[in-house]
Amino acid sequence: MAEDIDADVVVIGGGFSGINTALELAEQGITNIVVLEAKYLGYGGTGRNGGQVMAGIGHDLNKVKKHVGEKGLETIFKISNLGASIIADRVKRYDIDADLSRGYGYLAYNERQTKTLRVWEKEFKAVDPDQDIELLTGKDVQKVVGSRVYTAALKHMGGGHVHSLNLLLGEAKALTSYGARIFEHSPVVEVTYGDRVTVRTPGGTVRAAKMLWACDSFLADLEPYIYKKTINTYAFQLMTESLPDSLIEQISPIRGAFSDISPIINYYRVTRENRLLFGSATRFIEYTPSDLAEWNRKLLLQIFPYLDKVKIDLAWGGPMACSANLFPQIGSLPEHKNVFYVQGYSGFGVTPSHIVCKVLAEGMSEGSARYDLMSSIHHMDIIAKDKLRNVWMTLGKTWNQASGYWTGRR
Numbered sequence: 001m002a003e004d005i006d007a008d009v010v011v012i013g014g015g016f017s018g019i020n021t022a023l024e025l026a027e028q029g030i031t032n033i034v035v036l037e038a039k040y041l042g043y044g045g046t047g048r049n050g051g052q053v054m055a056g057i058g059h060d061l062n063k064v065k066k067h068v069g070e071k072g073l074e075t076i077f078k079i080s081n082l083g084a085s086i087i088a089d090r091v092k093r094y095d096i097d098a099d100l101s102r103g104y105g106y107l108a109y110n111e112r113q114t115k116t117l118r119v120w121e122k123e124f125k126a127v128d129p130d131q132d133i134e135l136l137t138g139k140d141v142q143k144v145v146g147s148r149v150y151t152a153a154l155k156h157m158g159g160g161h162v163h164s165l166n167l168l169l170g171e172a173k174a175l176t177s178y179g180a181r182i183f184e185h186s187p188v189v190e191v192t193y194g195d196r197v198t199v200r201t202p203g204g205t206v207r208a209a210k211m212l213w214a215c216d217s218f219l220a221d222l223e224p225y226i227y228k229k230t231i232n233t234y235a236f237q238l239m240t241e242s243l244p245d246s247l248i249e250q251i252s253p254i255r256g257a258f259s260d261i262s263p264i265i266n267y268y269r270v271t272r273e274n275r276l277l278f279g280s281a282t283r284f285i286e287y288t289p290s291d292l293a294e295w296n297r298k299l300l301l302q303i304f305p306y307l308d309k310v311k312i313d314l315a316w317g318g319p320m321a322c323s324a325n326l327f328p329q330i331g332s333l334p335e336h337k338n339v340f341y342v343q344g345y346s347g348f349g350v351t352p353s354h355i356v357c358k359v360l361a362e363g364m365s366e367g368s369a370r371y372d373l374m375s376s377i378h379h380m381d382i383i384a385k386d387k388l389r390n391v392w393m394t395l396g397k398t399w400n401q402a403s404g405y406w407t408g409r410r
Helices: 016-027 061-079 083-093 111-127 138-143 164-177 245-251 292-303 350-364 369-375 389-407
Strands: 005-012 033-036 101-108 133-137 152-161 181-183 190-192 197-200 205-213 231-240 257-260 267-270 276-280 312-322 329-333 336-343
Touching (some): 005 016, 005 197, 016 033, 016 164, 016 205, 016 336, 016 350, 083 152, 083 164, 111 152, 133 138, 152 257, 164 181, 205 350, 276 292, 329 350, 329 369, 336 350, 350 369
Parallel strands (some): 033 181, 205 336
Antiparallel strands (some): 101 152, 190 197, 231 276, 257 267, 329 336
């Protein structure tokens, strides 16, 4: 960026949150929008995640019940199923080549988790009765996924998977078709709040009536009020070599995406190139494995031992911002109601970002009851998050693993 611009809205962050919110606003007729990205579009979690198109928002809706009440929880549950349809509509409307594929499997390792999937089956069918949703147990699990480690699989053909970077780039192209402007390699160096917000970059400034912080795990203390409300953890993925059709058919007869329902999940999917993408995170202790490929490969072989001769072509990882209640955060700054924020997807960002940003755009334009509801959820500060990051994450992971026994997730 090498100019000074006046805009209606300035967005900081070129991932799903920033681009999706801007696109929602543009579709409503608010088109004088500027998006500033410090690196390049999709540099963060948007460009390196597993591409899972799942149902739901957050890890456990009951964690926000005390803030929104029974009726509020029902509202959030109803909108939590919108993500897959929003993505499908975007792909179709803007002709985005994002490898969108249908078919998802939620997987159980034991009878406690199977019981949880039975509850999910009823809930999913109640929200979307026309969708192909079926709980499979015993040997029937292998009709969905070729592994013997699972006791049950909840097949949900409304979910699936997507090439998330291509989806983002398609959405960004759609945004610019409305006249919005996107500037990559334009880091923010100073923000001055007021009736009109001034955002300065090394090459120029943007003055706007409204602003959105959409930096998630890369906020880096640019806005202290929201920076202290999330903490970064890390996820790691690998990609196999291209596999023969027969092996892909064995791994996934529905060519779908999958995740177990443990507090910290393994997730995987087959790609259009017949590769298997597999990811996870450390279970109890927060650390970065010295060999990402080998670390993930061991987890992969626990599920698919017959892939022991398969070559690993790629391995990578990166940060993702977690909130204390593992639920996405939206709202505005207490003293600056024209400055909004969105962050804290806690590892589940592809699909929820499309839901959350629709609600956020409602709040940024004319307001809505849904925005008032979701922005009313309390966002707890995380004390000494930088100095004690490994300690807090280790304690949090250990607690979630232990509590999983009585929540049906272990």
